[in-house]
Amino acid sequence: MELRAELEEQIEQWRGYVRRRQAISTADVDELEDHLREQISDLAATGLDDEEAFLVAIRRMGSLDAVSREFAHEHSDRLWKQLVVAPEMPADGTPSWRELAVVVALAVGAGAAVKTGYDLAGDEAAFLRNVSLLVFPFLAGYFAWKRRLTAPVVATLLVPFAVLAVVLNVYPFEPGGSTELLAALHAPVVLWLLAGVAYVGGAWRSDARRMDFVRFTGELAIYYTLLALGGGVLVGLTAGVLQIVDVDVEPVLESWIMPFAVPGALVVAAWLVEAKQNVVENIAPVLTRVFTPLTVIMLLTLLVVLVTAGGFATVDRELLILMDAVLVLVLALLLYSISARDSLAPPGFFDALQLILVGTALAVDAVMLAAMLTRIAEFGTSPNKIAALGLNLLLLVHLAWAAWLSAGFLRGRRTFVALERWQTRYLPVYGLWAAVVVIVFPPLFDWV
Amino acid sequence: MSGAIRIDKDLVAASATPLVLGILAEEELHGYAILKRVAELSSGRMQWTDGMIYPLLHRLERNGLVSSSWGSSEAGRRRKHYAITAAGKEALAERHEQWSVVADALGQVWQAAQRPTGIARPAQGWA
DSSP states (O other), X not given: OHHHHHHHHHHHHHHHHHHTOTTSOHHHHHHHHHHHHHHHHHHHHTTOOHHHHHHHHHHHHOOHHHHHHXXXXXXXXXXXXXXXXXXXXXXXXXXXXXXXXXXXXXHHHHHHHHHHHHHHOSSHXXXXXXXXXXXXHHHHHHHHHHHTOOXXXXXXXXXXXXXXXXXXXXXXXXTTXXXXXXXXXXXXXXXXXXXXXXXXXXXXXXXXXXXXXXXXXXXXXXXXHHHHHHHHHHHHHHHHHHHHTTOOOHXXXXXIIHHHHHHHHHHHHHHHHHHOHHHHHTHHHHHHHHHHHHHHHHHHHHHHHHHHHOOGGGSOHHHHHHHHHHHHXXXXXXXXXXXXXXXXXXXXHHHHHHHHHHHHHHHHHHHHHHHHHHXXXXXXXXXXXXXXXXXXXXXXXXXXXXXXXXXXXXXXXXOHHHHHHHHHHHHHHHHHHHHHHHHTHHHHTTTO | OTTOOOOOHHHHHHXXXXXXHHHHHHOOEEHHHHHHHHHHHTTTOOOOOGGGHHHHHHHHHHTTSEEEEEEEOTTSOXXXXXXXXXXXXXXXXXXXXXXXXXXXXXXXXHHHHHOTTXXXXXXXXXX
């Protein structure tokens, strides 16, 4: 049976070729191989020899490039990096030193911008308002370079950026007022979504690309944390050694290292996420699986404490702000784990756990809303309260519908895609709200 | 390959979904068997690029129109079977309606084209 062995070898070789396509998973290769073998045996039954049958079957399968492109189209999550990073370029075609040079230049540029801004800004508040504006062009610039953005897309980025820059610097904010702080806090949200438009190369209407951006955001947070940890250890050790020999690094650290390292690391992290996607791809599902149950425990604890503490009016403002941060964190975790999940997998234990997470978050959100309304009823409105209330309502709608969809998915009534789409379609709402807080709140509340 | 005619890419794309759904509505099948059924139904005149059916099936699955399960073939290989879901049946009914309209209109066009005199007669579908 020499021919058989030869055929097996050919099929094995073909498998190897197909396996190298990132868009085609192992299970898909099994499916295709089963197809190929059946086709070969059917053809052999009509009188072709193994060699001929193999060739005909391969030809009928279609060109590997075309088929793998179709797979890529359908399973963009499997190779979102390859799709967006190297538009029709050979895998090893780009000189990586050029990209590295661009990244380093942009990172240094971001650092220089922040440093100059810090030195030029009269007071801390002015710097705080502008810091995100200073970093944004370099991050967006990287994506603009990488995706070769068209002029209309660049214009859609520049116009809101300019509006923000003008608003943040022309509005006559009361010094130390809360509208100023709110504007400074919400501007980065708007800018981040704008960076998202740059990231997806202007295809912001596409749900799949939006999900890519969610993924990117999660990975970026991980990489940034890793860089910060590594940098912290390095700086700490250096400072420790220098202190022993009586050299004080604090001034250098404050006025040079931090202004350059913090924004620079953001650009570098963005590049790392782009370049080293595969490494983190394996971490992401693990991380979400570890933190989802832990977050459920945290939320339940908070819920019990909040409810048993009683007297919502006494709940102070700081607690409400912290709780808002907790809910935003929960939402980020939810988005990230949805983005890391294979949308074809059937509902499982983890999906149930996620529904519990959303359910507890909803309960916490409801308690928070009650506390806020009580506070507002008692002490009247303030920019802080309205901003927090607005965010809470947005979160409530987001989580409630997510819970509804995920319950439907668990019972097999809905697809996971419906849940995914809800997340990606709702995202811009946060950007709009942040824009309202930056642009409408200050005049509405008389700049206080 | 005998008798296969080249069918325009857009037409294949448009007809593939209802064909696959319709075939799966009869019975649960794996990809290769679906293609064989397509060839059978068209007496071998319609042939797709085999590899393309899988991304299509995966898309239908993602949209909840079909469901899949792994089984094994007679030879003991891993084999993925597809079955139509309730949503798939709904979608099929919807497509059926759309295609009936198209086919009906086209049928009249073909008939009219065969009559060079071009005398208008009441169309059959307008009873």
